Amino acid sequence: MTRILALVLAFFLAACLEPGTVPPEPVGPPAAPVPPKLDAATAARNFRAVVATVEPVAERECRARMPGANCDFRIVVDDRPNQPPNAFQTLDGNGRPVIAFTVALIGEARNRDELAFILGHEAAHHIEGHIAKTRQTAIAGAILLGTLASVTGANASGVRTAQDLGATVGARTYSKDYELEADALGTVIAYRAGYDPRRGAEFFFRIRDPGNRFLGTHPPNAERRATVYRTMATLRR
Numbered sequence: 001m002t003r004i005l006a007l008v009l010a011f012f013l014a015a016c017l018e019p020g021t022v023p024p025e026p027v028g029p030p031a032a033p034v035p036p037k038l039d040a041a042t043a044a045r046n047f048r049a050v051v052a053t054v055e056p057v058a059e060r061e062c063r064a065r066m067p068g069a070n071c072d073f074r075i076v077v078d079d080r081p082n083q084p085p086n087a088f089q090t091l092d093g094n095g096r097p098v099i100a101f102t103v104a105l106i107g108e109a110r111n112r113d114e115l116a117f118i119l120g121h122e123a124a125h126h127i128e129g130h131i132a133k134t135r136q137t138a139i140a141g142a143i144l145l146g147t148l149a150s151v152t153g154a155n156a157s158g159v160r161t162a163q164d165l166g167a168t169v170g171a172r173t174y175s176k177d178y179e180l181e182a183d184a185l186g187t188v189i190a191y192r193a194g195y196d197p198r199r200g201a202e203f204f205f206r207i208r209d210p211g212n213r214f215l216g217t218h219p220p221n222a223e224r225r226a227t228v229y230r231t232m233a234t235l236r237r
Contacts, residue, residue, distance in 0.1 A: 053194060120189030
């Protein structure tokens with residue numbers, strides 16, 4: 001099942017937030033005018049400040065929801081050249097949760113609220129156990145399609161192809177739900193760290209809208225923004 005684990009990790013290394021075209025119909029209050037990009041020194045200061053304030057809140061939330069789990073987040077900068085704006089959550093060899101921001105994403109964020117929301121979102125993936133859950137559904141899909149291929153007379157290569165397809169379908173089955181869960185919990189984390197997730201969600205006005213594609217990995221941007229606003233309404237009651 002090594003191939004399946006690699007596929008699952010690839011989903012979480014893919015961009016959760018990718019700048020691109022502006023969606024046509026925003027949910028909630030109209031987007032504020034997009035502020036200019038920050039200079040590199042200011043962007044770096046913002047990132048360090050956000051990590052210092054959001055990380056302890058994320059770890060407290062993790063310990064409260066996952067007693068006994070590894071909640072010692074390691075937050076790093078992916079400074080490989082030519083990397084696109086991206087943030088992702090993964091695990092190191094010892095099971096420690098790692099959250100990485102590319103330099104391009106740090107530069108793309110226009111304020112600390114956006115960075116805080118993105119960091120909260122990535123931490124939420126770990127707290128909600130999304131890597132393990134995705135691996136389980138990927139394995140189930142691989143077993144199902146691999147077995148069907150075998151009983152219908154496929155050769156070894158055909159069975160492997162069916163397993164890979166099943167793993168892909170299984171991994172994507174709940175990926176949109178997981179993104180919305182991470183948006184909701186990320187909102188809570190950013191808010192409790194002293195930031196405004198609604199302002200942070202302005203980032204959604206500047207990223208490519210994946211639409212509501214069948215077996216897509218991410219939900220429509222409008223649905224994600226609506227999740228932030230609903231969660232904030234609950235927090236403020």
